[in-house]
Amino acid sequence: MSKKVLFDCDTGGDDACAVALAVASPELEVLGITTCMGNQPIENTTQNTLELVRYLKADIPVARGSQNPLVRQRWVGNPEGHRLPIPDLSEEVGPLQEKSAVEFMVDVLRSSEEKVTLIPLAPLTNIAKLMLQHPDLVREKVEEIVLMGGGMYFGNTTGAAELNFYADPEAAQAVFSFGLPVAMCGLDVCTNAYITPADNDSWKGFDNPCAKAFYSITHHSLNGGWGEFPGERTLIFDTVPVIYLLKPELFTAVKADIQIECASDLCDGMSVCDARTGLHQTDRPHIHTVVLDVDRQGYVDAVRELLKNA
C-alpha cells in the first residue's frame, strides 16, 4: 500500500527533483502540492510547480500559498524568478486550485481515510498556518512531517541559519513546537547527499519524464546553474526527505528537542538542536529527529532505481 503525501514547495530545481522522485515511486501517492514563497516570489514558484506537474504528466492538484512570512513584514528571497531548466517545458499549464494552500490541505486531510505525510521543502508558512488554524485535524490526520530545512552544525543564508527557516523563523518555530515529531533533513545531511556528473550520467538514458526532469535540472546545476563545485558535484537538497521517507536505513540521525531562534541578531532562524544527554540534559523531550548523514552510494542507487522504474 502506498503512503499518501502532501508536498509544500517553493519550486525551484531541487523541489522539482523531489517531486519527480515521489511521482516515480510506487510507494508514494502525491495527493497535492502547495506552493510557498522561498528563493523566488510566489508567482514563480506556483507557475513552476504547475509547469512541472504537467511535464511529469502527473495528475496532481496544485494550490497557491503564502507570499508573506507569518509575522515579519519582510521577504528574503530573490525577486527575480527563474523557470525550471528542463528542455521543452511548456508554459501552458493546467488549472490552479481555487482554494488557498491551507484550505486545500484541509480538504485533502479531511477526505483522506488514511493519515497523510507532510513533506515541506519551503519556508514553513503554509504548514504553520494549517497547524495554528486546524490543530485537531492535523493531530488526527497527519502521519509524520519530513522536511528540508535547518542545520545542526551550520547555516547557509547566515552562519547560523538555513534559508527555509531564516525566511520565516516564527513559522518554523510554530511547526517544531506544535507537538508532532518532525524529521529534519537539514544542511548537515543534505551537504553529504551530493550528486556527481557520473551519478547524473547514470540515469541520462532513462526514457521517462521523471528521469528527464531530474537529469536536466541536475545537469544545469552541475554546469554552474547553482552550487559551489561546478563540474564536480552539486547539492540537490530537497530530494533528501523523499529518500529518507522511503529508505530511512540509509541515514544516521539523532533524537533532539528542536526550537527555532526568533529573537537574535546573528542567529535568527537557526534550528537549535538540543541533543544533550547527561549532566546538562533538560526536561524537554527529544521528540524530533535530526538527520545528520547518509550512505551516499546507497542514496544515489536509490535515486537511480526510482528514476529507472518511473
Place this chain on the structure above:
Amino acid sequence: MDQNKRPIILDCDPGTDDAICLFMLLGDDRFDIKGITPVCGNKPLSFCERNALQLCELTGREDIPVLKGASQSLFCGERTAGNVHGAGGLGSVTLPDPHKQVEDQYAWDFIYQQAVACKGELEIVAIGPLTNVAGALLKYPNLKDYVKRISIMGGAKGLGNWTAAAEFNIWADPHAAKIVFASGIPMAMMGLDICFKAYVTADDLVRIRAAGGPVAEVAAELIGERVGYAEKSGRPGGILCDAVTAAYVMDESVVQTVDVHVDVETRGILTEGKTVITYKHTEDRHFPPNTKMGEDVDRPRFIDLIVNSLTNLNR
C-alpha cells in the same frame, strides 16, 4: 625577562580543568608565565582567586603574581557554573590555605602593562569567561597592537553545553567574547567539539598518576573524577576542556585547525552566547577569518603533553 622564553598570561577561573591547563604550562620551561588573572566563571571570583593562589603554591611557583580580576560579567551580572566543579571549585581536592594574597592591581591593567613590556610578544591563554581580556581591550584600545595571540577555551561549532546553543565560558559573558573576537588580535579557539575528542581514559590516568610527586597526585585526582563520570555515562573518557588549549599553545601540531570567522550572539532567546562560525562566506557575504578553530586533536600526543609536564614538575 628571559628573552628565550615565550611570555604568557593565563586568564582562568579554576576550576578543575583550569588546574590541569596551569600544570601543563608550568611544566613546560619554554614559557615565562607573567601572571595569572582569575575571573568569575566556574566559581565566584573569590573562589577562583583562592584556587589560583593554592595551585601556584602547590607547584612551588609563588613567584607568579595572581591579579585582581572581574567579579562579574561586563553586562550580565555574576554568572557561575554552580557546583559543576565541586563546592570549592577543585572537585574533591582540598589544598592548604594560601600564604600569599592577590596583588593589588587589576587584571586589565596588568595585561596591558605586560603586553607593552613584552613588545608584542605576549600571548594570552584565556580559559574562562573573557571579561578580564575584554576589560583590557575596552580600557586600552591599542592593546590589540601588543598581543601576539589569544588562545581560548570556549564556544562550540555545534551543540553547546550550558545551553543547547552555547558553551559556558562564552555564555557567561557573551559581550566580552564578542569584543575579544572582534579585536583584531589573532585568535585560536578550542571549542567543545575538539574538547570532546581530547578525552582521557582510565589507562591514560595510570600514566598521569605515574608521573609522580604531589602535583601529579592532585592532577590524577582531578582527572580521575572526570574519568569516573565518563565511565558512568558511557563515554570513552573524561573531558578536560582547558587542557586542550594548553596543548595547542605548547605544540600547535597536536591540533588541526581551520580558519573561520567567529562572532558571538549576545541577545538571542535560545542562542545567547553562541559562537557563530562562518567558513569564509555565506551565500551573499564574505566573512574574513579571524580565528583558528580547533577541529581535531592528536589524542595520544595530547596525553603525552600532560604526562611530560607533570613529570617535569616532579623533577
